Amino acid sequence: MAVRTRTGLVLARMLQALPTIAGVIVVTFVMTRMLPGDPAVYFAGPMATPESIAEIRHQLGLDRSLFEQFWVYLGDLARGDLGMSLVAGGPVTEEIMRRLPASMELTMFGLAFALGVALPLGVLAATRPNSWVDHLCRLIVTLGVSLPTFFTGLLLIYVFYYLAGIAPAPVGRLDFITPPPPHLTGFYTFDALIAGQFATFWGALTQLVLPAVSLGVFALAPIARMTRGAMLQVLSSDFIRAARAAGLKPRTVLVTYAFRNALLPVLTTVGIVFSFMLGANVLVEKVFAWPGLGSFALEALVASDYASIQGFVLTMTMMFVVLNLIIDILYTLVDRRLEVSG
């Protein structure tokens, strides 16, 4: 039972992420070397002569050993160089940085929607087992994981844009006549608010609602399920009975005692859900013509632009790894039991 400091625990957790990151880099490297055919022939174009192909092969470093190539790849990565994008006509890194805020804004609003619905739903269902809330929760959980994200998106467009006419056309982050707000964070809603452009803020927000909800509906099911389960377990434990017997207000027992303890498994679930959300992003961005990373990947797929696809996979994965790291660190900071037990 060695007592460990929080800093030590956090550092240990950060070290544990290193092999994972190394594995991810190796996999993405291997992925580009599995490409069908000879990349040099592909990059040289249809008019290539054997000399120009050899030239390009030399430029790309393909005439060197795999180990040397991997070393060069690592060096490029360290300098943030992901190669040149065919579809964007510039460096992959630049294009990814330009599109990243669009995807992040969408994911953030989607996650906020999912949490905003799932947490109260799960808590209510757990406090009233077998009531209508509980049945509603079960229904939403079951339907939510079965809904293909792109189907939800199209259904929402049909109902709210075509039938009800209250949602804007699915044409991206803003309609064609509104200019984007001055660039600060890259999040249109925040930038518009900071610049005081309330019409732009409203426009960006209404464009966000449907894609964020489509993304959130899929994510909220596992979170609601886990919240309900964790709350049920906590509520039946001894310290809750003691708190109730001591005459604490039901609200204090529910929020301060039960909910805070139930949050730990929910936090882990959010990490898992984030994996689905990054994938579902691609589908939602296609449905709503959202100019984010997913749309970039789809353009790259059509054009067989491998450098861009590789950059996309690497960026998405790094975001996921970092998020999981943050969640684990939060977990370490919240759960004081980890300090004593090994």
Place this chain on the structure above:
Amino acid sequence: MTSFGRHFRYVMSENPVTAVALGMVGLLTFAAVFGTVLAPYDPIATDTARALQPPSGSHWFGTDNLGRDVFSRVLAATRLDLGIAVAAVALSLVIGSVLGVLSGSFGGWLDRIVGRIMDTIMAFPLFVLAMGIVAALGNTIENVVYATALINLPFYTRVARAEAAVRRNAGYVEAARLAGNSEARLVAVHIFPMILPPLMVQISLNLGWAILNAAGLSFIGLGVRPPSPEWGIMVAEGASFIISGQWWLALMPGAVLMFAVLAFNLLGDGMRDLVDPRQRT
């Protein structure tokens, strides 16, 4: 066996949803086997005179922009969609259970290597990894199956490893070991069969997800090529008609896709109750 039958009947009557799910899966299997025979129209025959007709008595799900009968296409697509998912899940079951049982039973360096590989797979957002694999290996249906199998692999390996590790030193395995059975025989005859029930649960919980992933990949243009009928690609082709009000092109195949995923998810929950009642939520 009779006790299992009694337990099966009990679970079915206790939770009628599972019985309904079983019926839904039966219907889907029937459509997968006989869909192409039952389809009222040729799923790829175009007829521009009948283009974009809303659902009616003669065209239950309407017709698409090329005049193809949407119902026939959805029906014919069942075999391909379920086929991709079943093939992928079967592949990850076979590889994952063998890897998992070996690393759970023997531990050591094999366990560490397998565990590290599975951790690396799980470090990726799985759909994004599948996209990257299909892009790298080439845009074919087989590669969609391989990619879907790979992203499912960790789930099977982990279940198999955990179950095998519990049983490695169980009393009955110890007894069999003392009776002179070889380690290989212990793993094959005494451990492996015992971990099949939890793996079966994993399959039915996973199939719905595998269908979703495969349909998602073809929705973004990977794997299945037009004009082959497939749910994801049908939704993609019909998506542009939503904003002009021809909803049936995209929403009908999408709804059937949802029906299929729902069926397997419900069945999975029921199966879990059947095999491990403690995990009920």
